[in-house]
Amino acid sequence: MSAIAHWIEQHEISTIVIGLVRLHLEKILPPRALWVPFELGRPLGAPTDSALQQRVLLQALQLVETSTPRQIVDFAEEDSRALPAPDWSAPEVGEHPSIRHEYECLKPAYEQHIANTGRTTVGVSGVPIEQCAELVDHVINNHTVVKSPRDNFSDVLMLRLAIDDIKACYAEAALGAFLIDQPAPSYEQRANTIGPSSRQIGDWFWLTTYAGSRLRLLRETLIQSDDAKLENLARMFIIPHRWRLSA
Amino acid sequence: MARLHDSVDNERAHLEALACPEFKNAAFTSPRPLEECRVALISTAGLMLRGGDNIRAGTGGYQTIDHSVADTDILINHVSVNFDRTAFAEDINTVFPRQRLQELAQQGTVAHAASEHYSFMGATAPEKMESHVHTLAAELKSKDINTVCLLPV
Structure with missing residues:
Protein backbone atom coordinates (compact mmCIF):
# COMPACT_ATOMS: atom_id res chain seq x y z
CA MET A 1 0.00 0.00 0.00
CA LEU A 83 1.85 -20.58 -17.19
CA PRO A 84 0.04 -23.91 -16.75
CA ALA A 85 2.25 -26.87 -15.93
CA PRO A 86 1.69 -29.41 -18.72
CA ASP A 87 2.71 -32.37 -16.58
CA TRP A 88 0.60 -31.56 -13.56
CA SER A 89 -2.38 -33.76 -12.82
CA ALA A 90 -5.01 -32.57 -10.42
CA PRO A 91 -5.60 -34.73 -7.37
CA GLU A 92 -8.41 -37.18 -8.00
CA VAL A 93 -11.09 -36.73 -5.39
CA GLY A 94 -14.10 -38.69 -6.66
CA GLU A 95 -17.56 -38.25 -5.11
CA HIS A 96 -17.87 -37.30 -1.47
CA PRO A 97 -20.78 -36.40 0.81
CA SER A 98 -18.87 -33.78 2.79
CA ILE A 99 -15.68 -31.75 3.05
CA ARG A 100 -14.73 -33.90 6.02
CA HIS A 101 -14.77 -37.02 3.82
CA GLU A 102 -13.08 -35.29 0.91
CA TYR A 103 -10.31 -34.05 3.18
CA GLU A 104 -9.51 -37.64 4.20
CA CYS A 105 -9.06 -38.47 0.52
CA LEU A 106 -6.67 -35.54 0.06
CA LYS A 107 -4.82 -35.94 3.33
CA PRO A 108 -1.88 -37.94 1.87
CA ALA A 109 -1.24 -35.21 -0.72
CA TYR A 110 -1.58 -32.48 1.90
CA GLU A 111 0.90 -34.26 4.14
CA GLN A 112 3.23 -34.71 1.18
CA HIS A 113 3.24 -30.93 0.69
CA ILE A 114 4.21 -30.45 4.33
CA ALA A 115 7.01 -32.98 3.88
CA ASN A 116 8.17 -31.25 0.69
CA THR A 117 8.22 -27.71 2.07
CA GLY A 118 8.57 -28.23 5.80
CA ARG A 119 5.60 -26.01 6.53
CA THR A 120 1.87 -25.51 6.13
CA THR A 121 -0.09 -22.28 5.76
CA VAL A 122 -3.13 -23.86 7.39
CA GLY A 123 -3.74 -22.48 10.86
CA VAL A 124 -5.38 -19.06 10.81
CA SER A 125 -8.52 -20.43 12.47
CA GLY A 126 -6.54 -21.88 15.35
CA VAL A 127 -8.56 -25.11 15.33
CA PRO A 128 -7.70 -28.47 13.70
CA ILE A 129 -8.45 -28.81 10.00
CA GLU A 130 -10.89 -31.65 10.72
CA GLN A 131 -12.90 -29.30 12.92
CA CYS A 132 -12.81 -26.62 10.21
CA ALA A 133 -14.22 -29.16 7.74
CA GLU A 134 -17.03 -30.15 10.07
CA LEU A 135 -17.86 -26.53 10.84
CA VAL A 136 -18.07 -25.59 7.15
CA ASP A 137 -20.02 -28.77 6.35
CA HIS A 138 -22.61 -27.74 8.93
CA VAL A 139 -23.03 -24.31 7.35
CA ILE A 140 -23.28 -25.83 3.86
CA ASN A 141 -25.99 -28.24 5.01
CA ASN A 142 -27.96 -25.94 7.29
CA HIS A 143 -27.26 -22.41 5.99
CA THR A 144 -26.76 -21.21 9.55
CA VAL A 145 -23.51 -20.43 11.30
CA VAL A 146 -22.10 -22.59 14.07
CA LYS A 147 -21.23 -21.20 17.50
CA SER A 148 -17.56 -20.29 17.35
CA PRO A 149 -15.33 -22.71 19.24
CA ARG A 150 -13.02 -19.79 20.07
CA ASP A 151 -14.15 -17.25 22.65
CA ASN A 152 -12.60 -14.23 20.98
CA PHE A 153 -13.95 -14.96 17.49
CA SER A 154 -17.47 -14.17 16.38
CA ASP A 155 -19.37 -16.97 14.65
CA VAL A 156 -19.01 -15.22 11.28
CA LEU A 157 -15.30 -14.54 11.69
CA MET A 158 -14.76 -18.16 12.69
CA LEU A 159 -16.55 -19.29 9.54
CA ARG A 160 -14.32 -17.10 7.37
CA LEU A 161 -11.15 -18.38 8.98
CA ALA A 162 -12.30 -22.02 8.78
CA ILE A 163 -12.99 -21.54 5.06
CA ASP A 164 -9.55 -19.92 4.64
CA ASP A 165 -7.95 -22.95 6.26
CA ILE A 166 -9.93 -25.35 4.05
CA LYS A 167 -8.82 -23.48 0.92
CA ALA A 168 -5.20 -23.46 2.08
CA CYS A 169 -5.32 -27.18 2.85
CA TYR A 170 -6.73 -28.08 -0.56
CA ALA A 171 -4.22 -25.85 -2.37
CA GLU A 172 -1.40 -27.53 -0.52
CA ALA A 173 -2.84 -30.94 -1.41
CA ALA A 174 -2.81 -29.87 -5.06
CA LEU A 175 0.83 -28.88 -4.74
CA GLY A 176 1.72 -32.02 -2.81
CA ALA A 177 -0.03 -34.33 -5.25
CA PHE A 178 2.51 -33.34 -7.86
CA LEU A 179 5.33 -35.03 -6.00
CA ILE A 180 3.44 -37.62 -4.01
CA ASP A 181 5.16 -40.78 -2.83
CA GLN A 182 8.58 -39.31 -3.55
CA PRO A 183 11.25 -38.42 -0.99
CA ALA A 184 10.98 -34.80 0.14
CA PRO A 185 12.90 -32.74 -2.45
CA SER A 186 15.33 -29.97 -1.64
CA TYR A 187 14.52 -26.33 -2.48
CA GLU A 188 16.78 -26.63 -5.54
CA GLN A 189 15.05 -29.84 -6.67
CA ARG A 190 11.67 -28.19 -6.29
CA ALA A 191 12.98 -25.25 -8.31
CA ASN A 192 13.61 -27.64 -11.19
CA THR A 193 10.07 -28.99 -11.04
CA ILE A 194 7.40 -27.04 -12.89
CA GLY A 195 4.52 -27.07 -10.44
CA PRO A 196 0.94 -26.09 -11.19
CA SER A 197 -0.04 -22.49 -11.76
CA SER A 198 -2.43 -20.85 -9.33
CA ARG A 199 -5.09 -20.87 -12.07
CA GLN A 200 -4.77 -24.64 -12.45
CA ILE A 201 -5.16 -25.08 -8.71
CA GLY A 202 -8.07 -22.65 -8.58
CA ASP A 203 -9.93 -24.31 -11.46
CA TRP A 204 -9.45 -27.71 -9.83
CA PHE A 205 -10.64 -26.52 -6.41
CA TRP A 206 -13.59 -24.35 -7.39
CA LEU A 207 -14.86 -26.38 -10.34
CA THR A 208 -14.22 -30.01 -9.45
CA THR A 209 -14.02 -30.57 -5.70
CA TYR A 210 -16.98 -30.97 -3.38
CA ALA A 211 -15.66 -28.20 -1.15
CA GLY A 212 -15.19 -25.66 -3.93
CA SER A 213 -18.43 -26.34 -5.76
CA ARG A 214 -20.49 -26.31 -2.56
CA LEU A 215 -18.87 -23.10 -1.33
CA ARG A 216 -19.77 -21.42 -4.61
CA LEU A 217 -23.41 -22.43 -4.07
CA LEU A 218 -23.26 -21.45 -0.41
CA ARG A 219 -22.25 -17.93 -1.38
CA GLU A 220 -25.39 -17.58 -3.50
CA THR A 221 -27.53 -18.64 -0.52
CA LEU A 222 -25.81 -16.57 2.14
CA ILE A 223 -25.84 -13.32 0.18
CA GLN A 224 -29.63 -13.47 0.70
CA SER A 225 -29.12 -13.61 4.48
CA ASP A 226 -30.78 -11.09 6.79
CA ASP A 227 -27.60 -11.12 8.88
CA ALA A 228 -25.58 -8.22 7.46
CA LYS A 229 -22.23 -9.65 8.56
CA LEU A 230 -22.99 -13.02 7.05
CA GLU A 231 -24.20 -11.40 3.84
CA ASN A 232 -21.02 -9.33 3.67
CA LEU A 233 -18.84 -12.38 4.28
CA ALA A 234 -20.58 -14.27 1.50
CA ARG A 235 -20.50 -11.40 -0.97
CA MET A 236 -16.86 -10.42 -0.51
CA PHE A 237 -14.78 -12.91 1.39
CA ILE A 238 -15.35 -16.49 0.29
CA ILE A 239 -15.01 -16.80 -3.49
CA PRO A 240 -12.45 -15.00 -5.69
CA HIS A 241 -13.88 -12.85 -8.47
CA ARG A 242 -12.99 -15.34 -11.19
CA TRP A 243 -15.05 -18.20 -9.79
CA ARG A 244 -18.15 -16.39 -8.51
CA LEU A 245 -21.50 -17.50 -9.87
CA SER A 246 -22.96 -13.99 -9.54
CA ALA A 247 -21.60 -10.48 -9.13
CA MET B 1 -1.01 -11.57 -14.13
CA ALA B 2 -1.66 -8.26 -12.41
CA ARG B 3 -2.10 -6.47 -15.72
CA LEU B 4 -5.61 -5.11 -15.69
CA HIS B 5 -6.35 -6.26 -19.23
CA ASP B 6 -5.59 -9.84 -18.17
CA SER B 7 -8.08 -9.73 -15.29
CA VAL B 8 -11.64 -11.01 -15.40
CA ASP B 9 -14.21 -8.23 -15.75
CA ASN B 10 -15.36 -8.08 -12.11
CA GLU B 11 -11.78 -8.16 -10.88
CA ARG B 12 -10.74 -5.37 -13.23
CA ALA B 13 -13.73 -3.25 -12.25
CA HIS B 14 -12.90 -3.77 -8.58
CA LEU B 15 -9.27 -2.72 -9.02
CA GLU B 16 -10.16 0.30 -11.14
CA ALA B 17 -12.73 1.49 -8.63
CA LEU B 18 -10.51 1.27 -5.54
CA ALA B 19 -10.11 4.71 -3.99
CA CYS B 20 -6.49 5.87 -3.87
CA PRO B 21 -5.47 8.78 -1.61
CA GLU B 22 -3.61 11.70 -3.17
CA PHE B 23 -0.35 12.98 -1.72
CA LYS B 24 0.64 16.46 -2.80
CA ASN B 25 4.04 17.91 -1.80
CA ALA B 26 5.13 14.42 -0.82
CA ALA B 27 8.31 13.92 1.19
CA PHE B 28 11.34 12.51 -0.64
CA THR B 29 14.50 11.45 1.19
CA SER B 30 17.80 12.30 -0.47
CA PRO B 31 19.41 9.45 -2.43
CA ARG B 32 21.69 7.19 -0.41
CA PRO B 33 24.20 4.55 -1.57
CA LEU B 34 22.74 1.07 -1.60
CA GLU B 35 25.61 -0.28 0.49
CA GLU B 36 24.63 2.10 3.30
CA CYS B 37 21.05 0.91 3.47
CA ARG B 38 19.78 -0.68 6.66
CA VAL B 39 16.62 -2.35 5.42
CA ALA B 40 13.33 -3.53 6.91
CA LEU B 41 10.44 -5.15 5.06
CA ILE B 42 6.79 -4.19 5.41
CA SER B 43 4.24 -6.57 3.91
CA THR B 44 0.56 -5.76 3.61
CA ALA B 45 -0.38 -9.44 3.37
CA GLY B 46 -1.87 -9.42 6.86
CA LEU B 47 0.84 -11.77 8.10
CA MET B 48 0.20 -13.24 11.54
CA LEU B 49 2.08 -15.58 13.83
CA ARG B 50 0.79 -19.12 14.27
CA GLY B 51 -1.09 -19.28 17.52
CA GLY B 52 -0.93 -15.50 17.93
CA ASP B 53 -3.57 -12.86 17.59
CA ASN B 54 -5.08 -12.40 14.16
CA ILE B 55 -4.76 -8.92 12.69
CA ARG B 56 -8.36 -7.73 12.60
CA ALA B 57 -9.54 -6.09 9.40
CA GLY B 58 -10.12 -2.39 9.77
CA THR B 59 -8.05 -1.81 12.90
CA GLY B 60 -5.01 -0.43 11.06
CA GLY B 61 -2.49 -2.06 13.38
CA TYR B 62 0.59 -4.01 12.43
CA GLN B 63 2.35 -7.25 13.33
CA THR B 64 6.04 -7.35 14.20
CA ILE B 65 7.89 -10.41 12.94
CA ASP B 66 11.05 -10.93 14.91
CA HIS B 67 13.98 -12.85 13.41
CA SER B 68 13.35 -15.67 15.88
CA VAL B 69 9.97 -16.43 14.28
CA ALA B 70 10.35 -19.42 11.98
CA ASP B 71 8.85 -19.45 8.48
CA THR B 72 6.65 -22.33 9.65
CA ASP B 73 4.92 -19.96 12.07
CA ILE B 74 4.03 -17.19 9.60
CA LEU B 75 0.54 -17.27 8.10
CA ILE B 76 -1.51 -15.03 5.82
CA ASN B 77 -4.56 -13.64 7.58
CA HIS B 78 -5.57 -11.13 4.89
CA VAL B 79 -9.29 -10.61 4.52
CA SER B 80 -9.21 -10.45 0.70
CA VAL B 81 -9.73 -13.61 -1.33
CA ASN B 82 -8.65 -11.97 -4.57
CA PHE B 83 -4.97 -12.70 -4.64
CA ASP B 84 -2.94 -15.84 -5.09
CA ARG B 85 -1.84 -17.66 -1.95
CA THR B 86 -0.43 -20.79 -3.56
CA ALA B 87 2.96 -19.17 -4.19
CA PHE B 88 3.16 -18.28 -0.49
CA ALA B 89 2.31 -21.90 0.35
CA GLU B 90 5.18 -23.08 -1.83
CA ASP B 91 7.74 -20.45 -0.94
CA ILE B 92 7.34 -17.76 1.70
CA ASN B 93 9.88 -15.53 -0.07
CA THR B 94 7.37 -14.76 -2.82
CA VAL B 95 5.53 -12.59 -0.27
CA PHE B 96 7.97 -12.04 2.57
CA PRO B 97 11.52 -12.15 1.16
CA ARG B 98 13.51 -11.85 4.36
CA GLN B 99 15.80 -14.69 3.25
CA ARG B 100 16.57 -12.86 -0.01
CA LEU B 101 17.23 -9.67 1.97
CA GLN B 102 19.52 -11.51 4.36
CA GLU B 103 21.50 -12.80 1.38
CA LEU B 104 21.96 -9.24 0.08
CA ALA B 105 23.22 -8.18 3.51
CA GLN B 106 25.63 -11.12 3.71
CA GLN B 107 26.99 -10.20 0.27
CA GLY B 108 27.53 -6.62 1.44
CA THR B 109 25.12 -5.32 -1.19
CA VAL B 110 23.19 -3.61 1.60
CA ALA B 111 24.58 -2.67 5.00
CA HIS B 112 22.10 -4.49 7.19
CA ALA B 113 18.94 -6.59 7.15
CA ALA B 114 16.66 -5.70 10.04
CA SER B 115 16.05 -8.15 12.86
CA GLU B 116 12.36 -7.30 12.81
CA HIS B 117 10.05 -6.94 9.85
CA TYR B 118 6.40 -5.90 9.83
CA SER B 119 3.01 -6.55 8.31
CA PHE B 120 -0.19 -4.58 7.99
CA MET B 121 -3.54 -5.80 6.74
CA GLY B 122 -3.98 -4.40 3.26
CA ALA B 123 -7.48 -3.37 2.17
CA THR B 124 -7.72 -1.20 5.28
CA ALA B 125 -8.86 2.41 5.04
CA PRO B 126 -5.65 4.50 4.94
CA GLU B 127 -6.87 6.92 7.61
CA LYS B 128 -7.10 4.03 10.08
CA MET B 129 -3.48 3.09 9.40
CA GLU B 130 -1.78 6.49 9.49
CA SER B 131 -1.16 6.83 13.24
CA HIS B 132 0.11 3.24 13.40
CA VAL B 133 2.49 3.92 10.50
CA HIS B 134 3.96 6.95 12.28
CA THR B 135 4.42 4.84 15.42
CA LEU B 136 6.21 2.23 13.36
CA ALA B 137 8.39 4.85 11.66
CA ALA B 138 9.56 6.08 15.06
CA GLU B 139 10.38 2.50 16.00
CA LEU B 140 12.36 2.06 12.79
CA LYS B 141 14.32 5.26 13.48
CA SER B 142 15.17 4.02 16.96
CA LYS B 143 16.66 0.90 15.40
CA ASP B 144 18.70 2.88 12.85
CA ILE B 145 16.71 1.52 9.93
CA ASN B 146 17.03 3.98 7.05
CA THR B 147 15.31 2.06 4.23
CA VAL B 148 12.01 0.24 3.95
CA CYS B 149 10.83 -2.03 1.16
CA LEU B 150 7.04 -2.26 0.99
CA LEU B 151 5.42 -5.38 -0.36
CA PRO B 152 1.73 -5.26 -1.19
CA VAL B 153 -0.04 -8.41 -2.35
Missing part, protein backbone atom coordinates in the same frame (compact mmCIF):
# COMPACT_ATOMS: atom_id res chain seq x y z
CA SER A 2 1.74 3.08 -1.29
CA ALA A 3 0.20 5.43 1.27
CA ILE A 4 2.36 3.77 3.94
CA ALA A 5 5.45 4.70 1.92
CA HIS A 6 4.49 8.38 1.90
CA TRP A 7 4.01 8.47 5.67
CA ILE A 8 7.25 6.65 6.44
CA GLU A 9 9.17 8.87 4.04
CA GLN A 10 8.09 11.85 6.18
CA HIS A 11 10.46 10.45 8.83
CA GLU A 12 13.44 10.63 6.43
CA ILE A 13 13.43 6.89 5.88
CA SER A 14 13.82 5.90 2.22
CA THR A 15 10.98 3.76 0.93
CA ILE A 16 10.51 1.59 -2.13
CA VAL A 17 7.23 -0.05 -3.10
CA ILE A 18 7.23 -3.27 -5.10
CA GLY A 19 3.82 -2.81 -6.71
CA LEU A 20 1.57 -5.25 -8.55
CA VAL A 21 -1.16 -2.92 -9.83
CA ARG A 22 0.40 -0.21 -11.97
CA LEU A 23 -2.77 1.87 -12.00
CA HIS A 24 -2.60 2.21 -8.21
CA LEU A 25 1.07 3.21 -8.34
CA GLU A 26 0.24 5.84 -10.95
CA LYS A 27 -2.52 7.26 -8.75
CA ILE A 28 -0.66 7.33 -5.41
CA LEU A 29 2.83 7.91 -6.83
CA PRO A 30 4.94 6.64 -3.93
CA PRO A 31 8.45 8.09 -3.52
CA ARG A 32 10.01 5.15 -5.44
CA ALA A 33 8.29 2.17 -7.03
CA LEU A 34 9.16 -0.95 -8.95
CA TRP A 35 6.19 -2.32 -10.86
CA VAL A 36 6.31 -6.08 -11.32
CA PRO A 37 4.13 -7.85 -13.91
CA PHE A 38 3.26 -10.70 -11.58
CA GLU A 39 0.01 -12.11 -10.35
CA LEU A 40 -1.58 -10.51 -7.30
CA GLY A 41 -0.25 -12.26 -4.21
CA ARG A 42 3.31 -12.84 -5.37
CA PRO A 43 5.28 -9.58 -5.45
CA LEU A 44 8.58 -11.46 -5.73
CA GLY A 45 7.35 -13.65 -8.60
CA ALA A 46 7.78 -17.37 -9.04
CA PRO A 47 8.00 -19.70 -6.03
CA THR A 48 11.32 -21.57 -5.65
CA ASP A 49 13.03 -19.20 -8.13
CA SER A 50 15.40 -17.58 -5.65
CA ALA A 51 17.47 -15.98 -8.42
CA LEU A 52 14.44 -14.16 -9.83
CA GLN A 53 13.34 -13.12 -6.35
CA GLN A 54 16.74 -11.66 -5.63
CA ARG A 55 16.76 -9.74 -8.92
CA VAL A 56 13.39 -8.23 -8.04
CA LEU A 57 14.49 -7.22 -4.57
CA LEU A 58 17.84 -5.86 -5.76
CA GLN A 59 16.32 -3.77 -8.54
CA ALA A 60 13.80 -2.36 -6.09
CA LEU A 61 16.42 -1.47 -3.47
CA GLN A 62 18.67 0.13 -6.08
CA LEU A 63 16.00 2.82 -6.46
CA VAL A 64 17.22 4.38 -3.20
CA GLU A 65 20.08 5.79 -5.27
CA THR A 66 17.79 7.70 -7.64
CA SER A 67 17.34 11.42 -7.26
CA THR A 68 14.10 11.43 -9.24
CA PRO A 69 11.07 11.58 -6.93
CA ARG A 70 7.99 9.47 -7.52
CA GLN A 71 9.48 7.43 -10.31
CA ILE A 72 7.88 4.13 -11.39
CA VAL A 73 10.29 1.63 -12.92
CA ASP A 74 9.03 -1.50 -14.68
CA PHE A 75 10.57 -4.88 -13.93
CA ALA A 76 11.22 -6.55 -17.28
CA GLU A 77 10.99 -10.26 -16.50
CA GLU A 78 7.91 -12.46 -16.33
CA ASP A 79 6.96 -15.16 -13.83
CA SER A 80 7.63 -18.51 -15.46
CA ARG A 81 5.20 -20.16 -13.07
CA ALA A 82 2.27 -18.09 -14.34
